[in-house]
Each structure stands twice: as structure tokens, then as C-alpha cells.
Amino acid sequence: MTNMLNVAPNEMQIFYEKERIRTDAALMREYCKSDIKEAYQRKKEVRHELQREARKAQYDDIVVAGNEIIIRKRNSWIDIPERRAANFKFRGLFPLISSDGDGGISALELEIMDAARYVYLIDSKAGRGGYLLRKIMAVGGQILVDAVKDQENFLRKFWVAILPLRTDAVMVPTHTGWVSWGNSAFRFVEKGATLWESVMKAAK
Structure with missing residues (x-):
């Protein structure tokens, strides 16, 4: 306490300014962490929604080409390679x-x-x-x-x-x-x- 009373006014101002900066920095770090978490959660929800929509957009065509039986998996977003469907x-x-x-x-x-x-x-x-x-x-x-x-x-x-x-x-x-x-x-x-x-x- 005695040391604080002996500190010059301009030094006190510098001290409190440093404390304010340190406090602001700590608050900013917490804010950023929270903001990152929220952004990650939003990204996760969007990804799940895209996956749900992709499943809805996906369907199978069964094609008899010559004697071969082929599955053509369709999707309104992308083309998926066809493949053999059976051993016969x-x-x-x-x-x-x-x-x-x-x-x-x-x-x-x-x-x-x-x-x-x-x-x-x-x-x-x-x-x-x-x-x-x-x-x-x-x-x-x-x-x-x-x-x-x-x-x-x-x-x-x-x-x-x-x-x-x-x-x-x-x-x-x-x-x-x-x-x-x-x-x-x-x-x-x-x-x-x-x-x-x-x-x-x-x-x-």
C-alpha cells in the first residue's frame, strides 16, 4: 500500500492502462474461442444438412444392358460411376x-x-x-x-x-x-x- 502511494501519477496511469489492455486481450481471446465454437457448430449443422439433402437426391437406376445387370446410382448434384449389381x-x-x-x-x-x-x-x-x-x-x-x-x-x-x-x-x-x-x-x-x-x- 505504501509503495502504491509512492508511485507517481503518470506511472499509475501506465499501470492501469496495461491492466486494461491485458483484460481486453483476455476478453478478446474468450470471445474468439466462443466465436470459433459457434462457427464450428454452424459448419457442422450445414454439413449435416447437406448430407441429408444428398441422401434425398440420391436414387438407383437398375439397367439391363445386353445381358449385364447394372446399378446406376443417380444424384441430382454429381455423377456416380455405374457398377455391376449381381453375379449373374x-x-x-x-x-x-x-x-x-x-x-x-x-x-x-x-x-x-x-x-x-x-x-x-x-x-x-x-x-x-x-x-x-x-x-x-x-x-x-x-x-x-x-x-x-x-x-x-x-x-x-x-x-x-x-x-x-x-x-x-x-x-x-x-x-x-x-x-x-x-x-x-x-x-x-x-x-x-x-x-x-x-x-x-x-x-x-
Whole structure:
């Protein structure tokens, strides 16, 4: 206290000026820290909003190019390279009709490891992703995406994409021997031929 009383007025003024500057500097540092935190938080919120909008803008196209099945992931902001979607190729989709005139079943022909595989499908179920996944996996088909729900979603889109590619109906005999084949014609069906009953069982 005695030392403070002995300080010259101009020195006191300098002392208080230094204290004011130091205090202002400390306040400015705190302000800057707060400002940086707020700026970071705003940037984080903007980034999350952009990510949400990007997900909304993103969708998949399923394209059958030749025999290849391709996923074209679309985004209204950027172009994303296309990629193979499955370990199989598409070779055809054929509505089936029995020699007695029954229908409601289709044959999906796939190529897996250079070999033809036939997937028999009940038409009323064929648009269901889970049903298609089970049937295609049963003949060795694989969908090249991870989540099961994404595989099912892909197959629903795949079915929509190939429906317009269906050919004329293919007749399947109901029994061996002489079979009525339409237009008053008959055809002899050998033992071991694929029959309508086995097709119906395979489609379940």
C-alpha cells in the first residue's frame, strides 16, 4: 500500500492502462474461442444438412444392358460411376402356360458362371423382393450389395426393369406321352421332360 502511494501519477496511469489492455486481450481471446465454437457448430449443422439433402437426391437406376445387370446410382448434384449389381446375367423372362391352359408362372433365365439357371416364379409374388431373393439365391445368384433390405429393393427394381422384356408364352406339358399342344395339334413328350407339376412345385 505504501509503495502504491509512492508511485507517481503518470506511472499509475501506465499501470492501469496495461491492466486494461491485458483484460481486453483476455476478453478478446474468450470471445474468439466462443466465436470459433459457434462457427464450428454452424459448419457442422450445414454439413449435416447437406448430407441429408444428398441422401434425398440420391436414387438407383437398375439397367439391363445386353445381358449385364447394372446399378446406376443417380444424384441430382454429381455423377456416380455405374457398377455391376449381381453375379449373374439376364438371359430371358418367359411366361409359362400348361398344355391344359393354366398359367400364372414365369421362368426367369439367368447365366451364372457361364451356365444357364432357371428360376420359376409365381407371377403374383414375383414383385416381392424377399421372394425374388430367396428364389435367385437358391440357384446360386448373389446380389452385390450388403444389406438384405437393399438386396430386396434392388430385386424389386430389377423385376420392374425386365417385365417389358418378356417374350411370348412357352407351353409346358402336364404329362408324358401324347399331349394336346393347341390348335388341335399333338406332341409326344418323352419321359424326363419338365412337367407342369414340377414347375409349380419349383415356383413355391
